Amino acid sequence: MIWARELTKNFGAISAVQGISFEVAKGEIFAFLGPNGAGKTTTIKMLTTLLKPSSGRVELDGLDPATQQQETRKRFGIVFQDSSIDDELTAYENMDFHGVLYKVPKRIRAARIEELLKLFELWDRRDHQVKHFSGGMRRRLEIARGFLHTPKILFLDEPTLGLDPQTRNQLWTHVKRLNETENVTVFLTTHYMEEAERVAHRIAIMDHGRIVAQGSSEELKRQTGTDSLEEAFLALTGTSIREEEGGSIVRMRRMVKLFRR
Amino acid sequence: MNAVYILWLRQLKRYTRSRARVTASLAQPLLFLFALGFGLGPTFQKAGHGNYIQFISPGVIGMTVLFNSMFSGIELIWDRQFGFLKETLVAPVSRLSIMIGRTLGGATTALIQGVIIMGVCTVAGFRVQNLSLLPVAFLFMALIATTFTALGTGIASLLTDFQGFQLVMNLVVMPAFFLSGALFPLGEAPAPIQFIASFDPLSFGVDGLRTALIGVAHFGIPTDLGVLATFTTLFLGFGGYLFSRIQL
Numbered sequence: 464m465i466w467a468r469e470l471t472k473n474f475g476a477i478s479a480v481q482g483i484s485f486e487v488a489k490g491e492i493f494a495f496l497g498p499n500g501a502g503k504t505t506t507i508k509m510l511t512t513l514l515k516p517s518s519g520r521v522e523l524d525g526l527d528p529a530t531q532q533q534e535t536r537k538r539f540g541i542v543f544q545d546s547s548i549d550d551e552l553t554a555y556e557n558m559d560f561h562g563v564l565y566k567v568p569k570r571i572r573a574a575r576i577e578e579l580l581k582l583f584e585l586w587d588r589r590d591h592q593v594k595h596f597s598g599g600m601r602r603r604l605e606i607a608r609g610f611l612h613t614p615k616i617l618f619l620d621e622p623t624l625g626l627d628p629q630t631r632n633q634l635w636t637h638v639k640r641l642n643e644t645e646n647v648t649v650f651l652t653t654h655y656m657e658e659a660e661r662v663a664h665r666i667a668i669m670d671h672g673r674i675v676a677q678g679s680s681e682e683l684k685r686q687t688g689t690d691s692l693e694e695a696f697l698a699l700t701g702t703s704i705r706e707e708e709g710g711s712i713v714r715m716r717r718m719v720k721l722f723r724r
Numbered sequence: 725m726n727a728v729y730i731l732w733l734r735q736l737k738r739y740t741r742s743r744a745r746v747t748a749s750l751a752q753p754l755l756f757l758f759a760l761g762f763g764l765g766p767t768f769q770k771a772g773h774g775n776y777i778q779f780i781s782p783g784v785i786g787m788t789v790l791f792n793s794m795f796s797g798i799e800l801i802w803d804r805q806f807g808f809l810k811e812t813l814v815a816p817v818s819r820l821s822i823m824i825g826r827t828l829g830g831a832t833t834a835l836i837q838g839v840i841i842m843g844v845c846t847v848a849g850f851r852v853q854n855l856s857l858l859p860v861a862f863l864f865m866a867l868i869a870t871t872f873t874a875l876g877t878g879i880a881s882l883l884t885d886f887q888g889f890q891l892v893m894n895l896v897v898m899p900a901f902f903l904s905g906a907l908f909p910l911g912e913a914p915a916p917i918q919f920i921a922s923f924d925p926l927s928f929g930v931d932g933l934r935t936a937l938i939g940v941a942h943f944g945i946p947t948d949l950g951v952l953a954t955f956t957t958l959f960l961g962f963g964g965y966l967f968s969r970i971q972l
């Protein structure tokens with residue numbers, strides 16, 4: 464379903480992804496793990512038509528995301544790592560906007576929006592502008608929106624970031640159900656090892672733009688001679704802390720808040 | 725088609741919900757209208773050109789539409805910075821229809837602002853000469869709005885942060901406004917200014933507006949309409965092309 468060979472992305476001097484190769488079979492749940500800055504999000508962007516690879520090849524359901532963008536976009540759904548909702552719109556309007564873009568028929572759209580907003584406990588706040596939401600509520604809305612249409616492939620980039628345990632549980636239950644009943648292929652990233660262990664059929668560990676190991680959680684543990692995925696992860700990627708990024712966007716949010724009022 | 729509509733609707737909702745922006749963007753044209761209109765009025769009259777408020781009002785309306793449409797286009801940078809752009813760019817909808825929806829939405833809000841300013845001008849003493857030509861004036865406002873929203877969108881497609889914003893204001897918006905004949909009769913300006921103005925879409929927009937509203941023409945409506953519509957098409961194509969090439 465997803466296929467990558469020697470996939471590479473350079474940003475000037477920074478080499479974010481350095482010739483990675485992997486395959487994800489139809490109906491598989493595939494987890495991408497790796498320290499901050501490993502290149503997970505960059506890889507997802509190349510798979511989802513947002514970025515063109517510097518070199519290498521990718522295929523999604525037999526399509527090339529770099530050239531057959533329009534067709535590729537019909538195949539997948541995605542929950543982004545960082546915010547992608549419109550603050551000025553209400554929760555319901557954000558959902559509805561998505562439904563229209565993804566051509567979910569009107570009747571089904573209304574029913575599904577209600578179902579999902581209830582599932583993620585946002586129904587009572589559906590007519591509130593998102594700018595008044597808490598961080599976790601925004602996140603829940605992003606996730607609910609990601610489930611509005613049923614794609615062939617679902618990308619989840621750190622979907623549980625900032626979520627409470629109840630919602631995390633709800634999310635993974637839903638993902639598993641989609642995978643089992645609709646045979647949706649799932650490509651996810653997370654920093655919580657227990658989540659990867661719980662849902663993923665196969666795991667790839669990425670560090671400094673390269674895949675350093677891939678296999679099932681059992682295989683990774685055996686390979687590294689450790690007894691938990693966490694230990695295996697640390698054995699493969701070392702214990703030094705990677706630089707955090709994203710400082711600029713936080714600064715900017717603050718600036719715009721000041722500017723608004 | 726639905727995608728174009730929902731994007732148009734989104735721009736409109738954002739507009740009606742940000743009252744601060746509506747008020748702020750009306751302040752500048754008001755300043756021009758009152759400071760220049762009343763300040764330069766007597767001098768203008770003495771030079772034998774008639775009522776300056778009457779002359780400058782179409783220019784101020786054109787300016788309002790210009791500023792607001794450029795801003796609507798440039799607003800794309802916000803969407804990029806706050807991440808909402810990603811949501812639209814991965815959707816299974818052609819980028820051209822997304823760009824058109826956005827642009828028409830932005831243009832509609834600029835048009836509304838222009839109509840509000842027309843009302844204010846009327847309060848200040850401006851009189852439309854021939855009411856039956858009002859639809860022609862609206863047509864010109866709509867064309868100015870679409871042209872510059874598309875241009876703004878195209879430019880914003882190339883910018884990744886706000887640093888470029890000031891540059892665009894100073895290098896594109898201000899010259900487009902001041903060299904357009906919005907504030908002075910182009911016919912009496914020195915040849916170099918007339919020459920530059922003939923490359924400025926707003927010159928034709930303001931001239932069209934002025935002809936429709938007060939019956940004073942420089943290029944004349946057929947030229948205005950032809951040239952401005954050409955610019956509109958050109959900029960829609962240019963904006964659509966740059967927008968379709970955005971990477972995140």
Ligand SMILES: Nc1ncnc2c1ncn2[C@@H]1O[C@H](COP(=O)(O)OP(=O)(O)OP(=O)(O)O)[C@@H](O)[C@H]1O
Pocket residue numbers: 474477478479497498499500501502503504505506544708972
């Ligand atoms: N647009 C860009 N321009 C320059 N460098 C970039 C850009 N996008 C990503 N990078 C760099 O590429 C590298 C990989 O980033 P990426 O976002 O893919 O990491 P990640 O694995 O998703 O990390 P995290 O766990 O923090 O989300 C980082 O060093 C980052 O700074």
Ligand SMILES: [Mg+2]
Pocket residue numbers: 503504505544620
């Ligand atoms: Mg990431």
